[in-house]
Amino acid sequence: MLAKPAVQFSEFKSNNWEHEVLSDASQDAPAAERSVNTSRRYFLIGATSVAAGVGVVGAAIPFVKYWNPSAKAKAAGAPVTVDISKLAVGEMLTVAWRGKPIFILRRDSQTVAALEENQLDLADPNSDLPQQPEYAKNLTRSTRPEIGLYLGICTHLGCSPKLVEADNFEDGQGGFFCPCHGSKFDLAGRVGSGYPAPTNLEVPPYRYDSDTVITIGLEGAA
């Protein structure tokens, strides 16, 4: 079982992720005021995106809202298309799909390398359990190593884990921390062994429509 050092939470304190996303003032902040990439710091910048259209995440919040699928469409599982062109290295964005948060993060090369080294003390380091589509059954649990998509729902009792900047694991790597009962996940959504959460975070089905556009809820060729 991993040691449990004090975690450092990101800016987001509430467990109400939708509120956090929709009220995220960092979208309007000048780039220089946003802490990006200098300390491998991942944080939430996102907003609910679109179905049947591509929303620019960030400055185009009104546009995104306009194109939001209806509640009925969301409940029915309408695919969600996300433009990640503005997602810088070290940033994370959250979008809603089927009423649940999907974390999308762009990892730096150091983080990807650390995921490889961090094989110990993980409950399912090789993703043997069916918590991801076949194309995400790899080290980073993603189609592209630098871009990870994970269902932001703890596999214990369903709380939404929080992104932590560092100290999630013994090597100081960031990851996801579930405030309800203390489960820890690395930046590929792999749970540490001995925590309440029994399995890794789920990876939703998704596909790349282009280099910078992802549709969650659809698979295969665009």
Ligand code: FES
């Ligand atoms: S719900 Fe996450 S640890 Fe219990």
